Amino acid sequence: MASTTHAPSSTWGAHEPERRDEPRARARARREKGGGIPLGRAFGVQIVADWSLLIIFALVAFQLGAGVLPQWHPQWSGALVWSVALAAAVLFFASILLHELSHAIVARMFGIPVSRITLFLFGGMAHMEGEPRSPKAELFMAAIGPIVSLAIGIGSIVLGTALAGDAIERFAEDPEIAYASLDPVATLLLWLGPVNVALAMFNMVPGFPLDGGRVLRAILWWTTGDLRRATRWASGAGRLFGMTLVALGVVSMLGGNVGSGIWLALIGWFLASAARSGYEQVVVREALEGVPVARLMRTRFEVVGPWTPIDELVYQRFMGSEQAVFPVMEGERLVGIVAMSDVRKLPREHWGDARVADIMTPAARLVMVDAEASAAEALEGLARREIDQVPVVDRGGVLRGMVRRADLVKWLALHEPALRV
Known part of the structure; x- marks a missing residue:
């Protein structure tokens, strides 16, 4: 499956004053606690x-x-x-x-x-x-x-x-x-x-x-x-x-x-x-x-910045596109991933004063896949953290795309005859 090459578009501000309010700390604690x-x-x-x-x-x-x-x-x-x-x-x-x-x-x-x-x-x-x-x-x-x-x-x-x-x-x-x-x-x-x-x-x-x-x-x-x-x-x-x-x-x-x-x-x-x-x-x-992850990854998607307000993230990003996950970029650097599940953990009354940085999964905790890896390695990354998509980066750490569990499932469905058990 061929993929078109297109740089991710960015529509966010370059910087924002640092904020350290109580709602953000609570949101981060809830996100990191997990189940069980x-x-x-x-x-x-x-x-x-x-x-x-x-x-x-x-x-x-x-x-x-x-x-x-x-x-x-x-x-x-x-x-x-x-x-x-x-x-x-x-x-x-x-x-x-x-x-x-x-x-x-x-x-x-x-x-x-x-x-x-x-x-x-x-x-x-x-x-x-x-x-x-x-x-x-x-x-x-x-x-x-x-x-x-x-x-x-x-x-x-x-x-x-x-x-x-x-x-x-x-x-x-x-x-x-x-x-x-x-x-x-x-x-x-x-x-x-x-x-x-x-x-x-x-x-x-x-x-x-x-x-x-x-x-x-x-x-x-x-x-x-x-x-x-x-x-x-x-x-x-x-x-x-x-x-x-x-x-x-x-x-x-x-x-x-x-x-x-x-x-x-x-x-x-x-x-x-x-x-x-x-x-x-x-x-x-x-x-x-034997399937290169570059063949299955998506290269056309929007990104957000760490200081994007949650209100804007919800109403202009999630509601304005089919994306369920957004890479969080600071300049050319990937600093995290934010998903709808992260937003749901934040009480609605805090959407107005919280930012993406407060609820995102930081890059240090992300599972990333090398652009030269196989789709099997991407699947292992998805299963490791029980997530639906992972970023694909090159050896310099530059974001090249996103590979989704749904894309892997689609590829497998198209190759069903070879996978009958």
């Missing part, structure tokens, strides 16, 4: 808890506090039962976090950046910026997670057994009395250990995108030398496993176990969808690998 619950950073990786995590956290705590622990320890007070239940839920997600951190650390060892880890309804996810470059990298990255979970599980069981003392010998004779004699710490460890062992075993099921499926893909990739074929086979195994869980969930619901049946079906649906999506990502990346 930030939990801090570990090994340079941002840790975020998705709001859906609260659901499974509450379910784990409730199952322990209302069912398991009162049965094990009928003599415990309600306060102690719920304290241990909440501690167990926290430790459970801490172990999932360690599982995902191990993926991130090994990924970095193989040169793959990891921007953040998200804990959510179905567990955790390390957001890796790109695919492994070799079967060896894939194998090590996939295997480390279950190994860490297994180590946590075995370590918890060993330590819990040591703390339980003579109670362990009574488990074979009378489990109820044995459980009742455990102290809170031993109870926590002997619950957490088997859970992590089960987590390791579940993740080693050979179905993509589970860790076991990625191990399978690494082996198939190593054997065939074809990443796409290996992904297709591993993805097929993942979809089969996911649909099997859905079927088991339906059977469980028909048998009267509605809660567990729904949960099984949801996990199965999620895995089947993720397996399909994972294969499609590989196909799309291969299709875009």
